[in-house]
Amino acid sequence: MFIFLYTLLLFHQLHTKAGNTLCRIMGDPQYPLFSKDGDLTIGGLFPVHSIETLPSFDFTQKPQLISCSSVNLRDYRLAQIMIFAIEEINRSESLLPNVSIGYRIYDSCGSRLSTMSATMGLMNSQEFGAGYRCNGQSTLHAIIGESESTATVILSRTTGPFKIPVISHSASCECLSNRKDYPSFFRTMASDYHQSRALASIVKDLGWSWVGAVNSDNEYGNYGMTIFLKIAQEMGICVEYSVKFYRTEPEKLKKVIDTIKKSTAKVIIAFISLPEMGLLTDQLSIQNITGFQMIGVKSWITVKSLITSNSYRVLGGSLGFAVKKINVEGFADYILKEFWNTAFPCSQTKGNFSQYALSCSRYEELLLLKNYNEDVPEQRYASYVYKAVYAVAHSLHILLKCKEKEGCEKGLTIQPQQIVEALKQVNFIIKMGDRVWFDSTGGAEAQYDIINWQQDSDGSIQFKSVGYYDASLPPHQRLVFNTENIIWAGGQLEKPRSVCSESCPPGTRKAAQKGRPVCCYDCIPCAEGEISNETDSNNCKQCPREYWPNAEKNKCVLKAIEYLLFTEVMGIVLVFFSLFGVGLTALVAILFYRKKNTPIIKANNSELSFLLLFSLTLCFLCSLTFIGRPTEWSCMLRHTAFGITFVLCISCVLGKTIVVLMAFKATLPGSNIMKWFGPKQQRLSVLVFTLVQVLICVLWLTISPPFPHKNMNYYKEKVILECSLGSTISFWAVLSYIGLLAVFCFILAFLARTLPDNFNEAKFITFSMLIFCAVWITFIPAYVSYPGKFTVAVEIFAILASSFGLLFCIFAPKCYIILFKPEENTKQNMMGKTTYNYC
Incomplete structure (x- = not known):
């Protein structure tokens, strides 16, 4: 006091x-x-x-x-x-x-x-x-x-x-850059603004996002740490703790030690003056607190007085910034x-x-x-004192108007303010080659060596330069260092990890933990349909509509396109049965052609039978148009071919049903009804019934034809390539017309079921129509329920089932008689002279 x-x-x-x-x-x-x-x-x-x-x-x-x-x-x-x-x-x-x-x-x-x-x-x-x-x-x-x-x-x-x-x-405190408060202050080194930025840059470049911070409770430590914390936050570096103490405050030092012991961060930013660093090192050594990677500042990083046998256990491998070394x-x-x-x-x-x-x-x-x-x-600071003395000398040289031969004007009175103004203008090169000048804040350019504490083979501690920081260079070129030359804390060759949470791999995103710094997070898998292709992504990205994440959710890949292939099992089976139906129909047609003059063929209207066989062949073949990649032409062909061939088929069956009924009526006394439904009328009826369907199909293709469509709504992970109906009304009109003819044929066949056994074809037509209607009635809910290629498979199944039903129910009994009961294939049997039971 x-x-x-x-x-x-x-x-x-x-x-x-x-x-x-x-x-x-x-x-x-x-x-x-x-x-x-x-x-x-x-x-x-x-x-x-x-x-x-x-x-x-x-x-x-x-x-x-x-x-x-x-x-x-x-x-x-x-x-x-x-x-x-x-x-x-x-x-x-x-x-x-x-x-x-x-x-x-x-x-x-x-x-x-x-x-x-x-x-x-x-x-x-x-x-x-x-x-x-x-x-x-x-x-x-x-x-x-x-x-x-x-x-x-x-x-x-x-x-x-x-x-x-x-x-x-x-003295590098940024506070001294304030020319309003310190108008007469100069320094031959840079302010700590640059050192704090360099600290944040090296922490960021080394991949450490979770650090502790300790600083001296004075202008140097407080201002420097404040700048570091601000820049670290901008760079996404999290600070687990920030504590400070002064050399005369042992209680605060004890709290700092306790904080370090409890921390999880493996990297400590030590923005500490030399006296405080000595005290901190002693306490860490006494309590055997080792294994922390120290990142130091120019005040202590090259001070040999800190080196002792015990302190190296704490400071070994330290990394930090030192002022540029000039001898x-x-x-x-x-x-x-x-x-x-x-x-x-x-x-x-x-x-x-x-x-x-x-x-x-x-x-x-x-x-x-x-x-x-x-x-x-x-x-390292010797050259900076040297520069300071020469800066004063040069300013005095200017003020005294010195000349080499004449000397200086000694009688001049020099006011301190004059020296301040002269110092602002000095610009010279010292004998070591460095230029000396002061910027607008009274400071100099920031140039640091990056120092690493290493132990030589003889046990001596050396301050090895492993890089540099030069603030005069462009931002991306300022910091240069070689990690291969660095010895890390504890003499390790591998860089320590210091993160609050491990990196989130691609396919996941970071989710902040409530109440903790942003560097502490959980890794959440991306939601369905989203990906992240970078490590530590904050958000997942939605894949484009035609793309879907791969299994790892780190890349969008084209969605699998689904349609019924010829090469898959289902496609092969359906093709087999389609071709089998065609082959079977062809064999029946050949058999009927060879036996066309036999009574059973003649009695059942051979012309309609051959036309029916031809239409059934088309029905079997049209199912093939539903297999394979939908195209504009295949979509139009599959629906129209299906509608027309089935109407042709049902028209033939309907014609045969009417012939059976008319034939029975013709046997009644005084009846000449057959003249109204002879071969010409039969052909005409088939043509008329078929033309109506053709007209419906033409209108369909004209107004709104079917077209290939990528259905991305049913499945999220794949695209269903299907044929859109275009006009739904037209599609149901085609089905309704087929259904109407089938029902009408069923009714007529049902009415003819009681005819004598000689004309028992009506019973088989009734049974065939019953199968046909059952198949297509079942098809409608199945068609609506099954997605993608299964819809197509159900439709093909309905076509094949109804076609096989017609083929077997109408032609199988006749083929049986022709092949295995030739004795029944006589005119007398057809005229009812002999009764045979072949049902």
Whole structure:
């Protein structure tokens, strides 16, 4: 509290304009870690130490200054690279010639309180002369730092009113892109917007849809995770949990550990600052929580201090983004030689050390690193500090109107706002070949290496680059990596799976589980008539009308077309019986022709018998037109041929029935009725009856003829190719006419049933008509009931059954007499002189 009040008081004094107020420091001043005087001064702020020890605030004695310990090697190197760059510029004859740059580098100790204190120390001088009056101007021209976004926010908000430019090398919070709140802030790296988008892209490309998320509870973690969650949602990535903690909140860390233990996601997005990552790794290692694939960010993914024998069990195989690696030429040699002689107070007896009355015990931890430079190749942020120092130098070069031979105008007064404007215009190339410039938000282009934690054969841990992300490229080319070179969590060579629900195969669709994220779903088979031909389809698609899903429901195939084939069993049987009927009828016709002069043939009107046999042959043959693929001609032929041939057949039977009746009447005394129904009249009656049916068929074909039709309504999975009737009235008119003739013939035959046995053909006609009518009456409901080819088969069966009925009932008795009872085939028997019982 004392330190905070102290810094506020200093801030108030600094803010006081020139006047009667004298500047004086209350309390002990805070001295820089490294400093050097120069014509121009650049400040630096780095968390060189990571552990802060607060003094006692019991108010019984004056509080001591904050004590810091535990060297943060990465940021210690950043302080060294800043000094290296400044010394390099001071030796340059082309950049700021004859002008020396000094520096004051403070240790922020990795805490918000120390950051504020160090910021105030930077903005104030350490000593004031007697009667020194405040002028409201800082002796600093620019500040390089801070390393963390939260500390940089504190730094930028504090220096903002004085318009002192702050150039950070690693503060990447998107919040700092707000030029309204941070008009004097710049950074030599990109904001976390790009890193968050890169994280979502790599998760999406690796096929992970179910992840956990942990972030630091500070500006860096909160802003970065917010952007990631938004982009992840847009990309269809589900986050099982999103938790956060800060380094000083052990209870929240415990909740984070418990959440990870209970989770099912195998991938963890760790948008965490370095101190929090160290704490999280320790706890995961202590509780032996392993097997999770860590996806990291630039703040920790290449930090060697995280590597321990225990931590590798947790972080082995980690994948993440690191800033682009650029080696600064000459830096490794500098930190072993020149740095300790020029910048380090305790390595010499004169200079800063005696001036600030410092105890060398303050630098004991740093002295241990005097001959250590093994970590230099992995110092990825070194080039970004290097760029920041050179950016300030180039802006000062412009403002001082420097010329190579004449030098710079040292007498010019440079206001901080002028440096801010000059920084917006800098555009140069450093000696490593990279171009330095700032966009409208004060940031730089996003370029990341994709790093994978791998263990070499000797057991050492290496940060292997397995790809890159470059935001300057087109969207589909930004992310490039090779999965074959990646070692996954637990040292596995196979990529881990992290999904809430397994992928739904083609033929199914995703159905969201109530109350759970969209990545948690059930796989539901597509409904009847629908398919899905992609994995994880949200919806099934309806097949076109003539198509139907295959068995797997992943493809629409043409529906099976059904019609009565000649080659199928049913078709073969029906063809056989049709041809058998034709053959049998032909044999009867041959037999009748050979016996045409015998009494039994003559007595039964041989002309009508031959015509009846011919019509029966046509009836048998017309059934063949119903078999095979329906065409326009076959549809018209099958119905009209059936109607006409059957009317011809019934007309012949009707003629024979009338002949039998007339013959009986003619035997009565005084009757000459036969002259009215002789052969000519018989032929004429058959012709007239048949012409009526022909007329009906002609009208049918003219008005609305039958045509082939694809019936897709009866069966969903197949198409019935059938002959549509066209005019239904015409079809039933044809059947009705046949039925009318058949009934009339049946009545006449029934009336003649009592005739003498000599003329017993009337009994057979009656029986044949009874069979005929029974067949066709049964046919009607069967015709309506059976679908597709069965309808056609029923119709053919009716045709064949009625045809065989007529053939057997009318001709079988006569053939029996001709073949087996020739003694009855005499005129005397036909005239009734002899009585035979052949029924």
